[in-house]
Amino acid sequence: MTKESGIGYLGSEFLLWLFWKSATDEKMSLNNLGLGEISVLIEDSITLASVTGDGYCETIKSQDITSLPSVRESMKSGRVPQALKIKISSGELDWIFQIKAQPFKISSVKLPITGEKNEAEMISARLISMTKLELIMKALFNTFLLEREMPDFVDDIKDFLGISD
Amino acid sequence: MTRLLKGNVSFTVFMPEKAPENIEKVREALAEDAFQRLDPTDLRDESVGWVDAVLCFDSENFSSLLHDSFFVFALREDKYSFTAAQLRPYIEEAEFVFKRENNLEYIAAQQKKEIREQVIRRMKTNSYPKTTITEVAWDMDSKLIYLFSQSGATVAKFTDIFEKSFEISINQVNLFDSVKELGGADKMEPVFAKIWGEK
Numbered sequence: 001m002t003k004e005s006g007i008g009y010l011g012s013e014f015l016l017w018l019f020w021k022s023a024t025d026e027k028m029s030l031n032n033l034g035l036g037e038i039s040v041l042i043e044d045s046i047t048l049a050s051v052t053g054d055g056y057c058e059t060i061k062s063q064d065i066t067s068l069p070s071v072r073e074s075m076k077s078g079r080v081p082q083a084l085k086i087k088i089s090s091g092e093l094d095w096i097f098q099i100k101a102q103p104f105k106i107s108s109v110k111l112p113i114t115g116e117k118n119e120a121e122m123i124s125a126r127l128i129s130m131t132k133l134e135l136i137m138k139a140l141f142n143t144f145l146l147e148r149e150m151p152d153f154v155d156d157i158k159d160f161l162g163i164s165d
Numbered sequence: 166m167t168r169l170l171k172g173n174v175s176f177t178v179f180m181p182e183k184a185p186e187n188i189e190k191v192r193e194a195l196a197e198d199a200f201q202r203l204d205p206t207d208l209r210d211e212s213v214g215w216v217d218a219v220l221c222f223d224s225e226n227f228s229s230l231l232h233d234s235f236f237v238f239a240l241r242e243d244k245y246s247f248t249a250a251q252l253r254p255y256i257e258e259a260e261f262v263f264k265r266e267n268n269l270e271y272i273a274a275q276q277k278k279e280i281r282e283q284v285i286r287r288m289k290t291n292s293y294p295k296t297t298i299t300e301v302a303w304d305m306d307s308k309l310i311y312l313f314s315q316s317g318a319t320v321a322k323f324t325d326i327f328e329k330s331f332e333i334s335i336n337q338v339n340l341f342d343s344v345k346e347l348g349g350a351d352k353m354e355p356v357f358a359k360i361w362g363e364k
Contacts, residue, residue: 007344009355014340051357078361097173104341107175107315119219123169124233127302130311134178141340145347154359163360 010145011101012051015081017144018042018099020160022086023066033139035132038090040140042066045098047083048074057082076161088136095133106137167219168300168313169237177320178338179310181303185331191236191303192227194331199224200241205289211244212294213322215330221298236303240312240323243294247285255284299323310335 021028022040029037042065050056056079065071075081083100093112100107111133114125147153158164168174185191200214201224216222218237219229230236259280260272272280300313301323312323320337328334344350 007341007350007353009357010341010344010353013356051361080357104339105315108173109175110173119170120229120232123219123229123237124235126169127232127235127237127304127311130174130176130302131304131307131309134309137340138343142343142347145343148356154356157356157360161360 008102008104011104012080012082013148014104014141014144015084015099015101016075016157017147018084018086018140019046019066019075019081020157024160028140028143030136030139030143033135033142035136035139036090038088038136038140041087041089043085043087043096045083045085046071046081048079049082050079052078059083072161076163088133090132090136093129093132095129095136097133109133167221167239167298169218169302174313175315177312177315179312179324179335180338181308181310181331181333181335183333184305184308185236185333188231188236191230191331195227195230195238196225198326198330200243203243203245203294206286210246211242213240213242213326215239215326216241216298218300218302232302234304234306236305238301240299240301240319240326242297242299242319242322244297245285245289245292245294247288252281252284252288255288256281259284301327309338 018040019042022042025040027037027039031037044063044065045059045061046065047057047059048071058074058079060068060071062068081101083098085096085098087094087096089095093114095109095112097109098107099105109130111126112129114122114129116122116125166172185194195215198214200216201212203209203212214224215227216224216239217227217229218239221239221241224241227238230238260277263276263280264270264272297319299319302311302313303309304311310327312320314320314323324335344353
């Protein structure tokens with residue numbers, strides 16, 4: 001049995017939450033976990049698939065994806081992110097990578113360029129930035145898990161997507 | 166060039182049941198299953214073992230082993246593999262020559278098998294095995310192990326050889342592990358039905 005058995009839906013929910021946060025929050029605080037402030041930005045690619053079972057699946061490539069009316073309309077009608085290309089920034093460090101809902105994983109991580117000239121220092125810097133990304137993603141996912149249990153969570157997402165009761 | 170230095174990375178994370186006592190224990194474990202180069206006359210078609218992460222031909226010195234709090238090394242897999250289409254012309258030629266030299270109309274199954282093996286040996290002599298290098302970084306601060314691959318076959322191969330070499334069992338780490346840490350999935354309900362199901 002995989003770790004995703006029965007809770008695989010959390011992957012898509014997390015991607016929708018990331019989309020929402022990137023569109024509405026300029027900065028997110030992970031201070032309580034010692035990770036400072038970060039920003040999440042959807043880069044130039046999003047794959048949407050239908051939750052209603054109509055088989056719709058489309059990958060959209062564009063700048064400023066969170067502001068595209070067609071993407072918002074698509075999501076409003078029940079199409080949720082299955083894959084995103086995102087950029088996470090923390091201080092002067094930027095990570096750009098793909099995140100997929102199912103199987104839930106991040107891949108093709110472009111690690112921050114930190115300017116070390118020495119080979120050994122470059123290896124250390126890349127490894128440290130990789131472990132920091134791991135911590136940030138865990139903190140973000142935990143924040144999402146806590147927020148999704150809040151009473152207003154569903155209504156807030158509905159408001160964001162423009163879905164009326 | 167090693168992915169430790171350049172390029173985009175995809176990785177799988179593992180949590181070991183324990184950390185090594187010291188760097189010497191790590192060296193001993195790596196030496197236990199150090200990579201051994203394949204010889205074309207070798208009966209084996211593949212060889213898997215540990216190499217240095219930066220100098221991937223080195224399976225003895227591991228001079229790049231320690232980087233800050235990380236032990237870094239790599240899994241090297243060399244494999245000879247020929248497709249049926251690659252083998253076909255050489256096998257057909259060898260069988261044709263064998264029949265003519267022995268004045269035969271048919272070749273027995275056992276003889277065909279031997280001809281095939283001879284052809285494969287000859288092809289191995291004239292080619293290099295396919296090599297795959299997968300870097301590993303073991304963080305002694307968090308204890309987490311980072312394998313620079315998400316391929317199911319590589320993950321399985323790595324898990325087997327790591328557990329054998331280090332005598333330490335490892336488990337894959339996933340963001341979903343947080344669900345258990347925060348109280349389990351039993352009380353959770355998908356929110357999509359609440360968003361789109363109540364229209």
